[in-house]
Amino acid sequence: MSDTPALHGVHHTAFPTWKPKSTVRFYRDILGLKVRHAITAKGWGQDNHPDFLHFFFDAGNGSMIAFFYYVGTEPRPELTGPRGYVGMARHTAWTARTETELNAWRARLEQHGVAVSEEIQHETIRSIYFRDPNGYPLEITLQTRPLDAADVRDAELTIDAMCETFGDHETKATIEDMWRRKGDKVGAVMEGAR
Amino acid sequence: MPRLFVLDVPEFAPLLRDADKAYRIVRAHGYAAIAANDEIVIERNASGLGDAVWYGALTGGYEGRIAEFSADRLRIAGA
Numbered sequence: 001m002s003d004t005p006a007l008h009g010v011h012h013t014a015f016p017t018w019k020p021k022s023t024v025r026f027y028r029d030i031l032g033l034k035v036r037h038a039i040t041a042k043g044w045g046q047d048n049h050p051d052f053l054h055f056f057f058d059a060g061n062g063s064m065i066a067f068f069y070y071v072g073t074e075p076r077p078e079l080t081g082p083r084g085y086v087g088m089a090r091h092t093a094w095t096a097r098t099e100t101e102l103n104a105w106r107a108r109l110e111q112h113g114v115a116v117s118e119e120i121q122h123e124t125i126r127s128i129y130f131r132d133p134n135g136y137p138l139e140i141t142l143q144t145r146p147l148d149a150a151d152v153r154d155a156e157l158t159i160d161a162m163c164e165t166f167g168d169h170e171t172k173a174t175i176e177d178m179w180r181r182k183g184d185k186v187g188a189v190m191e192g193a194r
Numbered sequence: 195m196p197r198l199f200v201l202d203v204p205e206f207a208p209l210l211r212d213a214d215k216a217y218r219i220v221r222a223h224g225y226a227a228i229a230a231n232d233e234i235v236i237e238r239n240a241s242g243l244g245d246a247v248w249y250g251a252l253t254g255g256y257e258g259r260i261a262e263f264s265a266d267r268l269r270i271a272g273a
Contacts, residue, residue: 120245120246121244121246121247122246122247123203123205123246123247123250124205145203145204145205150201150202150203150224151201151203153224154201154224154253154254158253161255176259176260179252179253179255179256180255180256180257181255182199182253182254182255183197183199183254183255183256183257184255184257185255186199186225186227186254186255187197187199187227187255187257189222189223189224189225190199190220190222190223190225190227191222192222192223
Protein backbone atom coordinates (compact mmCIF):
# COMPACT_ATOMS: atom_id res chain seq x y z
CA MET A 1 0.00 0.00 0.00
CA SER A 2 1.46 3.34 -0.97
CA ASP A 3 1.75 6.29 1.39
CA THR A 4 -0.85 9.05 1.19
CA PRO A 5 0.54 11.70 -1.13
CA ALA A 6 1.14 15.16 0.35
CA LEU A 7 -0.21 18.56 -0.61
CA HIS A 8 2.06 21.59 -0.28
CA GLY A 9 -0.24 24.57 0.09
CA VAL A 10 -2.37 26.50 -2.37
CA HIS A 11 -1.01 26.90 -5.89
CA HIS A 12 -3.94 29.04 -7.01
CA THR A 13 -7.66 29.51 -6.60
CA ALA A 14 -9.63 30.84 -9.56
CA PHE A 15 -12.83 32.83 -9.95
CA PRO A 16 -14.87 34.14 -12.89
CA THR A 17 -15.00 37.90 -13.39
CA TRP A 18 -17.05 40.16 -15.61
CA LYS A 19 -15.08 43.22 -14.45
CA PRO A 20 -11.55 42.50 -15.62
CA LYS A 21 -10.40 46.14 -15.49
CA SER A 22 -11.72 46.76 -11.99
CA THR A 23 -10.32 43.40 -10.89
CA VAL A 24 -6.83 44.34 -12.10
CA ARG A 25 -7.08 47.73 -10.46
CA PHE A 26 -8.10 46.14 -7.14
CA TYR A 27 -5.64 43.25 -6.97
CA ARG A 28 -2.65 44.83 -8.71
CA ASP A 29 -2.98 48.49 -7.77
CA ILE A 30 -4.84 48.52 -4.44
CA LEU A 31 -3.71 45.24 -2.89
CA GLY A 32 -0.39 45.61 -4.68
CA LEU A 33 -0.20 41.97 -5.78
CA LYS A 34 2.24 41.36 -8.60
CA VAL A 35 0.92 39.98 -11.88
CA ARG A 36 2.46 36.55 -12.34
CA HIS A 37 0.92 34.96 -15.40
CA ALA A 38 -1.76 35.54 -18.04
CA ILE A 39 -3.27 33.20 -20.60
CA THR A 40 -5.58 34.05 -23.50
CA ALA A 41 -7.41 31.48 -25.59
CA LYS A 42 -9.80 31.10 -28.49
CA GLY A 43 -12.18 28.90 -26.56
CA TRP A 44 -11.10 25.32 -26.09
CA GLY A 45 -12.42 23.89 -29.28
CA GLN A 46 -15.96 23.12 -28.14
CA ASP A 47 -18.82 25.38 -29.24
CA ASN A 48 -19.90 26.02 -25.66
CA HIS A 49 -16.45 27.08 -24.45
CA PRO A 50 -16.18 30.87 -24.75
CA ASP A 51 -12.99 32.69 -25.61
CA PHE A 52 -11.28 33.65 -22.41
CA LEU A 53 -8.45 35.28 -20.54
CA HIS A 54 -7.02 33.74 -17.39
CA PHE A 55 -4.77 35.93 -15.24
CA PHE A 56 -2.90 35.33 -12.01
CA PHE A 57 -1.76 37.52 -9.13
CA ASP A 58 0.87 36.67 -6.54
CA ALA A 59 -0.80 36.18 -3.15
CA GLY A 60 2.42 35.43 -1.28
CA ASN A 61 4.21 32.34 -0.09
CA GLY A 62 3.99 30.75 -3.54
CA SER A 63 0.22 30.97 -3.91
CA MET A 64 -1.77 32.87 -6.51
CA ILE A 65 -5.31 34.15 -6.94
CA ALA A 66 -6.55 33.91 -10.51
CA PHE A 67 -9.49 35.05 -12.59
CA PHE A 68 -11.20 33.98 -15.77
CA TYR A 69 -12.77 36.55 -18.06
CA TYR A 70 -15.08 34.80 -20.52
CA VAL A 71 -15.50 37.14 -23.48
CA GLY A 72 -19.04 37.97 -24.53
CA THR A 73 -20.76 35.94 -21.80
CA GLU A 74 -23.59 37.11 -19.59
CA PRO A 75 -22.54 38.02 -16.04
CA ARG A 76 -23.65 35.49 -13.44
CA PRO A 77 -24.38 37.55 -10.33
CA GLU A 78 -25.17 34.41 -8.30
CA LEU A 79 -21.52 33.42 -8.73
CA THR A 80 -19.84 36.72 -8.01
CA GLY A 81 -21.88 38.49 -5.36
CA PRO A 82 -22.73 36.10 -2.56
CA ARG A 83 -24.82 37.76 0.16
CA GLY A 84 -25.55 36.83 3.74
CA TYR A 85 -23.59 34.61 6.09
CA VAL A 86 -24.13 31.43 4.12
CA GLY A 87 -23.02 33.08 0.89
CA MET A 88 -19.95 34.49 2.62
CA ALA A 89 -18.88 31.01 3.68
CA ARG A 90 -17.00 30.62 0.42
CA HIS A 91 -14.24 33.15 0.81
CA THR A 92 -10.51 33.62 0.58
CA ALA A 93 -8.49 34.37 3.73
CA TRP A 94 -4.89 35.51 3.45
CA THR A 95 -2.28 35.51 6.18
CA ALA A 96 -0.90 38.60 7.88
CA ARG A 97 2.15 37.76 9.95
CA THR A 98 1.97 40.54 12.55
CA GLU A 99 -0.54 42.87 14.12
CA THR A 100 1.30 45.74 12.46
CA GLU A 101 0.74 44.12 9.08
CA LEU A 102 -2.95 43.55 9.77
CA ASN A 103 -3.35 47.20 10.78
CA ALA A 104 -1.42 48.32 7.70
CA TRP A 105 -3.78 46.35 5.46
CA ARG A 106 -6.79 48.03 7.02
CA ALA A 107 -5.22 51.46 6.55
CA ARG A 108 -4.29 50.78 2.93
CA LEU A 109 -7.72 49.40 2.03
CA GLU A 110 -9.54 52.31 3.67
CA GLN A 111 -7.26 54.82 1.97
CA HIS A 112 -8.45 53.38 -1.33
CA GLY A 113 -12.10 53.56 -0.36
CA VAL A 114 -12.59 49.87 0.35
CA ALA A 115 -15.13 49.19 3.12
CA VAL A 116 -13.44 47.08 5.79
CA SER A 117 -15.23 45.29 8.64
CA GLU A 118 -14.49 45.70 12.30
CA GLU A 119 -11.66 43.47 13.42
CA ILE A 120 -13.08 40.15 14.64
CA GLN A 121 -11.25 38.14 17.29
CA HIS A 122 -12.06 34.49 16.68
CA GLU A 123 -10.80 31.62 18.83
CA THR A 124 -7.28 31.61 17.42
CA ILE A 125 -7.31 34.20 14.64
CA ARG A 126 -8.06 37.92 14.32
CA SER A 127 -9.55 39.02 11.02
CA ILE A 128 -10.69 41.88 8.83
CA TYR A 129 -13.20 41.34 6.03
CA PHE A 130 -13.88 43.15 2.78
CA ARG A 131 -15.02 42.48 -0.78
CA ASP A 132 -13.37 42.78 -4.16
CA PRO A 133 -15.09 44.65 -7.04
CA ASN A 134 -16.75 41.41 -8.15
CA GLY A 135 -18.33 40.97 -4.75
CA TYR A 136 -16.05 38.13 -3.65
CA PRO A 137 -15.60 38.04 0.12
CA LEU A 138 -11.99 38.40 1.25
CA GLU A 139 -10.34 38.17 4.65
CA ILE A 140 -6.91 38.99 5.99
CA THR A 141 -6.16 37.17 9.21
CA LEU A 142 -3.55 36.95 11.91
CA GLN A 143 -3.04 33.66 13.78
CA THR A 144 -3.04 34.84 17.40
CA ARG A 145 -1.71 31.59 18.85
CA PRO A 146 -0.36 28.43 17.25
CA LEU A 147 -2.65 25.41 17.12
CA ASP A 148 -1.33 22.54 19.20
CA ALA A 149 -2.08 18.85 19.76
CA ALA A 150 -4.98 19.63 22.14
CA ASP A 151 -6.64 21.75 19.44
CA VAL A 152 -6.22 18.95 16.94
CA ARG A 153 -7.71 16.30 19.24
CA ASP A 154 -10.59 18.62 20.11
CA ALA A 155 -11.25 19.26 16.42
CA GLU A 156 -11.29 15.52 15.75
CA LEU A 157 -13.85 15.00 18.52
CA THR A 158 -16.00 17.84 17.17
CA ILE A 159 -15.86 16.46 13.65
CA ASP A 160 -16.76 12.97 14.86
CA ALA A 161 -19.71 14.42 16.81
CA MET A 162 -20.75 16.43 13.75
CA CYS A 163 -20.72 13.42 11.42
CA GLU A 164 -22.60 11.26 13.92
CA THR A 165 -25.21 13.98 14.55
CA PHE A 166 -25.77 15.51 11.15
CA GLY A 167 -24.61 12.84 8.71
CA ASP A 168 -25.14 14.51 5.35
CA HIS A 169 -27.72 17.06 6.41
CA GLU A 170 -30.05 15.42 8.91
CA THR A 171 -32.32 18.44 9.16
CA LYS A 172 -34.00 17.33 12.39
CA ALA A 173 -30.71 17.27 14.29
CA THR A 174 -29.76 20.37 16.27
CA ILE A 175 -26.50 21.85 17.40
CA GLU A 176 -27.56 21.01 20.96
CA ASP A 177 -27.69 17.31 19.94
CA MET A 178 -24.16 17.67 18.61
CA TRP A 179 -22.87 19.52 21.73
CA ARG A 180 -24.26 16.82 24.04
CA ARG A 181 -22.59 14.13 21.95
CA LYS A 182 -19.37 16.12 22.03
CA GLY A 183 -19.75 16.38 25.81
CA ASP A 184 -19.94 12.58 26.04
CA LYS A 185 -16.73 12.28 24.07
CA VAL A 186 -14.89 14.93 26.09
CA GLY A 187 -16.13 13.34 29.33
CA ALA A 188 -14.57 10.06 28.17
CA VAL A 189 -11.29 11.82 27.35
CA MET A 190 -11.19 13.39 30.79
CA GLU A 191 -11.71 10.02 32.43
CA GLY A 192 -8.81 8.68 30.42
CA ALA A 193 -11.06 6.33 28.48
CA ARG A 194 -10.12 7.76 25.09
CA MET B 195 -25.88 17.64 37.54
CA PRO B 196 -24.93 19.80 34.55
CA ARG B 197 -21.37 19.88 33.29
CA LEU B 198 -19.81 22.24 30.76
CA PHE B 199 -16.62 21.09 29.07
CA VAL B 200 -14.15 23.72 27.96
CA LEU B 201 -10.92 23.23 26.06
CA ASP B 202 -8.24 24.51 28.44
CA VAL B 203 -6.67 27.06 26.10
CA PRO B 204 -5.95 30.80 26.40
CA GLU B 205 -9.11 32.06 24.66
CA PHE B 206 -11.32 30.34 27.26
CA ALA B 207 -9.13 31.22 30.24
CA PRO B 208 -11.23 34.30 31.21
CA LEU B 209 -14.39 32.16 31.24
CA LEU B 210 -12.71 29.54 33.42
CA ARG B 211 -11.34 32.17 35.79
CA ASP B 212 -14.81 33.59 36.26
CA ALA B 213 -16.47 30.16 36.62
CA ASP B 214 -13.87 29.17 39.19
CA LYS B 215 -15.40 31.69 41.62
CA ALA B 216 -18.73 29.85 41.76
CA TYR B 217 -18.30 26.28 40.50
CA ARG B 218 -16.18 23.18 40.82
CA ILE B 219 -13.69 22.91 38.00
CA VAL B 220 -11.86 19.69 37.26
CA ARG B 221 -8.97 19.75 34.81
CA ALA B 222 -7.69 16.68 32.97
CA HIS B 223 -6.21 15.77 29.58
CA GLY B 224 -6.37 19.32 28.22
CA TYR B 225 -9.98 20.01 29.20
CA ALA B 226 -11.70 21.72 32.09
CA ALA B 227 -15.11 20.54 33.27
CA ILE B 228 -17.30 23.07 35.08
CA ALA B 229 -19.86 21.31 37.29
CA ALA B 230 -22.79 22.56 39.38
CA ASN B 231 -25.41 20.88 41.50
CA ASP B 232 -28.32 22.64 39.85
CA GLU B 233 -27.38 25.16 37.16
CA ILE B 234 -24.26 26.60 35.58
CA VAL B 235 -24.72 30.30 34.87
CA ILE B 236 -22.09 32.20 32.91
CA GLU B 237 -22.53 35.94 32.49
CA ARG B 238 -21.10 37.30 29.28
CA ASN B 239 -19.68 40.49 30.82
CA ALA B 240 -18.00 38.65 33.65
CA SER B 241 -16.66 35.96 31.32
CA GLY B 242 -14.74 38.54 29.30
CA LEU B 243 -15.39 36.81 25.99
CA GLY B 244 -15.81 38.63 22.68
CA ASP B 245 -18.69 37.81 20.31
CA ALA B 246 -17.11 35.05 18.29
CA VAL B 247 -15.74 33.11 21.24
CA TRP B 248 -18.87 33.68 23.37
CA TYR B 249 -21.16 32.10 20.80
CA GLY B 250 -18.66 29.27 20.40
CA ALA B 251 -18.35 28.67 24.12
CA LEU B 252 -20.21 25.34 23.95
CA THR B 253 -17.79 23.81 21.45
CA GLY B 254 -16.37 21.57 24.18
CA GLY B 255 -19.82 20.08 24.71
CA TYR B 256 -21.97 19.77 27.80
CA GLU B 257 -24.14 17.48 29.88
CA GLY B 258 -27.63 18.72 30.75
CA ARG B 259 -29.75 21.11 28.74
CA ILE B 260 -29.42 24.73 27.66
CA ALA B 261 -31.89 26.77 29.70
CA GLU B 262 -30.68 30.06 28.19
CA PHE B 263 -28.07 31.11 25.67
CA SER B 264 -28.37 34.80 24.86
CA ALA B 265 -25.99 37.64 24.13
CA ASP B 266 -25.60 38.16 27.87
CA ARG B 267 -26.03 34.84 29.64
CA LEU B 268 -25.53 31.11 29.31
CA ARG B 269 -27.42 28.78 31.65
CA ILE B 270 -27.06 25.04 31.59
CA ALA B 271 -29.47 23.09 33.75
CA GLY B 272 -29.65 19.44 34.70
CA ALA B 273 -31.09 17.18 32.01
